[in-house]
Amino acid sequence: xxxxxxxxxxxxxxxxxxxxxxGNGIITHAVLRAIDQLQWExxxxxxxxxxxxxxxxxxxxxxxxxxxxxxxxLAFATGVKHGNPRLKVIVLTGDGDCAAIGGNHLIHAxxxxxxxxxxVYNNSIYGMTSGQFSPLTPTGSxxxxxxxxxxxxxxxxxxxxxxxxxxxxxxxxxxxxxxxRDMIVHGLxxxxxxxxxxxxxxxxxxxxxxxxxxxxxMLKMQQEQAIPVQRAASMTQEQLEGKYLIGELHNQQxxxxxxLYEQVIQKAGGGNQR
Amino acid sequence: xxEKRLMQGNEACVAGALAAGMDFxxxxxxxxxxxxxxxxxxxxxxxGGRFIQMxxxxxxxxxxxxxxxxxxxxxxxxxxxxxxxxxxNIGYAAITEVxxxxxxxxxxxxxxxxxxxxxxGDVMQARWGTHGDHxxxxxxxxxxxxxxxxxxxxxxxxxxYRTPVILLLDEIVGHMREAVILPAEGTVEVIDRVKPVCxxxxxxxxxxxxxxxxxxxxxxxxxxxxxxxxxxxxxxFTTSKPAEVDFIIRRLHSKIEMHLADILQWEEIATxxxxxxxxxxxxxxxxxxxxxxxxxxxxxxxxxxxPLTIWPFPEAALTQVAKGKQVIVPEMNLGQIALEVERIIxxxxxxxxxVDGEPLNPAKILQAIMVGSEVSx
Amino acid sequence: MDNNPPLKRVIVxxxxxxxxxxxxxxxxxxxxxxxxxxxxTWNTDVCVRCGLCEQRCPDFAIYLEEVNALG
Numbered sequence: 001x002x003x004x005x006x007x008x009x010x011x012x013x014x015x016x017x018x019x020x021x022x023g024n025g026i027i028t029h030a031v032l033r034a035i036d037q038l039q040w041e042x043x044x045x046x047x048x049x050x051x052x053x054x055x056x057x058x059x060x061x062x063x064x065x066x067x068x069x070x071x072x073x074l075a076f077a078t079g080v081k082h083g084n085p086r087l088k089v090i091v092l093t094g095d096g097d098c099a100a101i102g103g104n105h106l107i108h109a110x111x112x113x114x115x116x117x118x119x120v121y122n123n124s125i126y127g128m129t130s131g132q133f134s135p136l137t138p139t140g141s142x143x144x145x146x147x148x149x150x151x152x153x154x155x156x157x158x159x160x161x162x163x164x165x166x167x168x169x170x171x172x173x174x175x176x177x178x179x180x181r182d183m184i185v186h187g188l189x190x191x192x193x194x195x196x197x198x199x200x201x202x203x204x205x206x207x208x209x210x211x212x213x214x215x216x217x218m219l220k221m222q223q224e225q226a227i228p229v230q231r232a233a234s235m236t237q238e239q240l241e242g243k244y245l246i247g248e249l250h251n252q253q254x255x256x257x258x259x260l261y262e263q264v265i266q267k268a269g270g271g272n273q274r
Numbered sequence: 275x276x277e278k279r280l281m282q283g284n285e286a287c288v289a290g291a292l293a294a295g296m297d298f299x300x301x302x303x304x305x306x307x308x309x310x311x312x313x314x315x316x317x318x319x320x321x322g323g324r325f326i327q328m329x330x331x332x333x334x335x336x337x338x339x340x341x342x343x344x345x346x347x348x349x350x351x352x353x354x355x356x357x358x359x360x361x362x363n364i365g366y367a368a369i370t371e372v373x374x375x376x377x378x379x380x381x382x383x384x385x386x387x388x389x390x391x392x393x394x395g396d397v398m399q400a401r402w403g404t405h406g407d408h409x410x411x412x413x414x415x416x417x418x419x420x421x422x423x424x425x426x427x428x429x430x431x432x433x434x435y436r437t438p439v440i441l442l443l444d445e446i447v448g449h450m451r452e453a454v455i456l457p458a459e460g461t462v463e464v465i466d467r468v469k470p471v472c473x474x475x476x477x478x479x480x481x482x483x484x485x486x487x488x489x490x491x492x493x494x495x496x497x498x499x500x501x502x503x504x505x506x507x508x509x510x511f512t513t514s515k516p517a518e519v520d521f522i523i524r525r526l527h528s529k530i531e532m533h534l535a536d537i538l539q540w541e542e543i544a545t546x547x548x549x550x551x552x553x554x555x556x557x558x559x560x561x562x563x564x565x566x567x568x569x570x571x572x573x574x575x576x577x578x579x580x581p582l583t584i585w586p587f588p589e590a591a592l593t594q595v596a597k598g599k600q601v602i603v604p605e606m607n608l609g610q611i612a613l614e615v616e617r618i619i620x621x622x623x624x625x626x627x628x629v630d631g632e633p634l635n636p637a638k639i640l641q642a643i644m645v646g647s648e649v650s651x
Numbered sequence: 652m653d654n655n656p657p658l659k660r661v662i663v664x665x666x667x668x669x670x671x672x673x674x675x676x677x678x679x680x681x682x683x684x685x686x687x688x689x690x691x692t693w694n695t696d697v698c699v700r701c702g703l704c705e706q707r708c709p710d711f712a713i714y715l716e717e718v719n720a721l722g
Contacts, residue, residue, distance in 0.1 A: 003662075003705075003714040010500075013511065014667055015710060021671030025709030033706075046493050048340075059500060059511065064493040066343065067502035068336065069366050075333035079340025079348070080493065082326050083298055087344065087494050105336075108329035177706040203671075216676040219707070261324060268319035 008032045008042075010062045017056060019127075021215025023174035023200030027121050028057045030177055030198070031090065034184035040088060047090045048077040050097035052128045053202075054121035057092045071101030074109040077116050085258035088188070091118040095136035096126045099155055103135070110164035110193050114257035117187040117194040120157060123202040131205030142209045157197050162250040167192030169250035173199040175222040176246060186248065192256045199226065199244070277456045283448040284309035284351075286418045287377055287441070288317060290425030291349050293462050296375075297323035298346035300337035302330055302356060305389040306445045307379040310351035331356035335363035338374045342367075343501065345492030347429055351377035354396055355386060357403070364438050365404030366503045368526065371480070371487070373432035373467055375425070377441045379448040380556075382631045391631030392445035394556055394606040400440045401585045407523055409530040411537060412440040412585035416559040418452035424582065430465040431537060435529055436487045442584060444606065446557035446633055470497060481508040484525050485532035530586060539582040540591055544570065548577030550646050551599040553592065553615050553623075555581050558604050558634050565604075565639035574647045584611070589618045600646050602626060604639045658718040659700045661693040668712035674704035 005011070009032075018024045035045065045063045049055035051070035058065035064087075068076045073091045081089045098106055098120050109116060125143060126132040133143035133150045136157060141150045161169045168190035172180035180198055187194030201207060201218035212218055229247035232240060265271055281289070287310055291299075299314035315325045324346070328334040331352055338348040352360060357378045367374055380396050382388035396403075400412040411431050415421040421443065428439040470477050470489040479499045482488040491497035500510040505522060507513040530537065544566065545551065554562035559580045569576040579595050581588050596619045603612040604626035612625040626642045628634040661683075670689030682698035683691040691704070691713060705714045 003711070003716070005664075005711040005714070009711060015669070015712075018709065020669035020709075021673060022709050025711060026707055029706065029708070029711060043494055043496055043498055059502065062498065064498045065500045066340070066493075067500070067504065068339075069362055069503055072332060072336045072363065075328065075336030076340040078326065078328070078333070079298075079300060079337030079342075080344055081340075082324055082337065083341030083344035083346045083348075084492070084494055104329050105333055108333070174707070177703075181706075215671050215673055215709075219673065219677070261319075261326075265319045265322055265324075268316075270318075270320045270322040 004029070004032045004036055007036070008062055009060050013060050016060055018053060019204045021203045022053070023123060023202075023215075024054050024057065024121055026174040026177055027054070027119065027180065027198045027200055028060070028092070030181040030184055031092070031119060032061070033181045034188055037181070037185055038188060044086070045088045045090065046077075046080050047092060048073045048080065049092045050094070050102060052094040052097045052126065053123075054092055054094040055097055071097055072105065073097065074102060074105040074116065074118065078109060078112070078114055081114055081116055082258060082261070085115070089116045090188070091116055093118060093120055095120060095122040095124060096134040099135040099157055107160070107164040110161050110166040110195070112257040113165055113167050113192040113254050115191055115193070117184070117190070117196070119184060119187070120195065120197045121200055122157065122197055123200045123206060125202045125206040127202045127205050131209060141206070158195065158249050161195040165193070165254070166195050166250070167252055167254050168194035170248045171197040171199065171244065171246045173222040173226050173246060174201065175219045176226065179246065183248065190251070192254060275458050277458070279454055279456060280451055281418055281454050282309065282451050283418045283421045283443060284379065285313060286422040286454055287351070287425045287443065287448075288313040289456060290422040291375065291429065292317060292321070293422070293457070293459070293464070294426040294429030295347045295464055295466070296349050296429065297321070298338070298341040298348040299323075299350065300326045300328050300334040300341070300348070301350050302328055302334050302352070304331070304353045304356045306381055306448050307351045307353045307377060310377060310379070314349070331359035332363065335360040335376070339363060339367050339370070339372050342372045342374050343493050345495070347373075347433070349375040349377065349429075351379065353379050353381045353389070354383045357396055357399060361399075361404040365406060365408060367438040368404065368408040369503055369505070370501050371436035371490070371526075372438070373436055374438050375428045375432055375441060376438055377425070377443060380442065380444040382629070388631045390445065392557060392606060392633055393629070393631070394444055394558065394610070396442065397584060397607065397610045400442050407527070409437065409527045410440065410585040411435070411437060411530060411583070412442050413582060414442045414555045414584045415447060415582065416556055416580065417447065418450060419454040420582070421447060422454055422456065426462060430463065433465045433467045434487070435533070436467065436490055437530070442556065444556045469495075474498070478508050479510040480506060480522065482525065482529075484528045487529050534586060537583055538586065538588045538591070540588045541578075541580040541582065542595055543578040543580070545577030545579065545595050548575045548599055550574065550576045550643055551596055551601045552576060552578045552639065553601060553603045553611065554578065554605070555584055555611065558606055561634045561636045562604055562639055564636035565643060568636065568640050569643045574643060576643055587614055587618065592618055602639070602642050602646060604634055604642070606634055659715045660695070660718050661698065661704065662714055662716050663691055663693070664712045665690065667710045669710050671709060673707050673709065674713050677707060678704055
């Protein structure tokens, strides 16, 4: 008994349903390593997800787990956190789940700065339904619903979360698995809404259709495209073309929703009740 | 001490919820239900409870379910357009067996309709609004005082049977002011969900026999478990094995159907000697009662069957009462419950229908009664 | 130099491994090679026990285990 899998996975549910080389397992592993590093009590943790490949993760994780409806993970998670602020609430969501159908819930969770850590598994595609473009699919990419190339522009999810009021925003990749773990640790420690965009790869529906190759090639692409935010400071716009930043992108302490609501209870005179 | 007060229906709804132990409310503003959210925002923190105004109706329903999973008694309130949006997560609460109360103060539809006008057009949506085979408990009060009682009851049924319960008001009952007698605090029956007593290792979240409901722990109380809207086995994990799927879907229905004596409520007025039977619910039942009195004064023997539990419908009671009687169903829709009544009594019924945004006038019902009494003569 | 580094060995869970090749491709010492099914076999002599294979494994199928000195 030495691996994190033995400690935190529902072993009888393994192996998982994800395709060979899928990055979802790498991110999920990083989440477990972050939790383990913080030595949080298992039963204090509630892991919430929506619908999609990545949202299947909670089923394998031996915590209080809540696999909700498509896009709604943050709404349910808000109820869990507000219902019992003592609980540590983690949301695992995908690019379609979070940025398309769940986009409204995302911006409002950011705005409230409620103490939830959302980890977005961004594989640039709807994997569960076999390869349609999402709001985070790069322009020009091929998808089953963009057979002539995607004409939509992609969100910068981290910019969006920052603008909407999240207090901690970071990005990492499955290639940078240790860095990803560190970003998640910081997010979990932040008292407020944290968003960590985990750039990952879908070899089955994105890599193959866009002729990038398999999981190894896709990880190498992350290695090339991801620029640590400190290094980017000394790079030109030209040099940053086709790249994205990784690291801590925004960190600004602001009042947290449940803490503010405690003040409401005090003001209303309900402080001595449950 | 019981207390007599002048109250609005929506206010009585909040009072009933608080009497039941409501300590969480998530909502979104919508006419004619908004007073419920406003009063919840005011009263809940006074008792240490929690209110949140969510970004939309879908989110409100999600937050209510999330809070209930932490052990809160949670409610949301809406009207037609919002009720449509909540359907997705009402289905989630049904399959995951999460207790919660959804109030729908009905207004004229479809779509945005007439926000301030009464209707009863959501009766079938309360039964079949969310997709898939699922049971429904839906209660419909006719007065302000009954709104207090049925909101309390909605919570009790939700907790007891681990299910979403829908409280179907209409704009008339929701906005009407009446004198109500509120029972003294602590004198009403309050039911709380059963929690597991076994060891966490032995706990299986959906392990219950037909007709039964499994104990439900709060998140964070030492029983970590998995909740999913995917069809699940007794452990709570996704399954597509036909025998397991069949069992869970049938058990979902059986836990309601095998307890009808506890769940069904209805009122019978002057039915014993009646030749004509009115079947009416919600605000329309008030008009029906008035029409009944007018008809009786004119010597026409009219009775009233008034379901308080609309879903499941009190089928056996209606069948018994309706025997040999001519049945008239007045509704503020084009005949939603009328069809159900026809199905139950296996005979044609006549409807009195109003869809112009105005309340159903007793005179209109009386007219139908008189036409019916001519026919039966 | 630590003269007594903790002893670790690489374990592969055959049943969970989906043979994606990530651990093999990114091992900095080429201490892993593919068997006939594409799953990794471990060369203990060149391995520096860095743990990168474990961190990037999508399947929780490869990990370092501390070896009990007595066992």
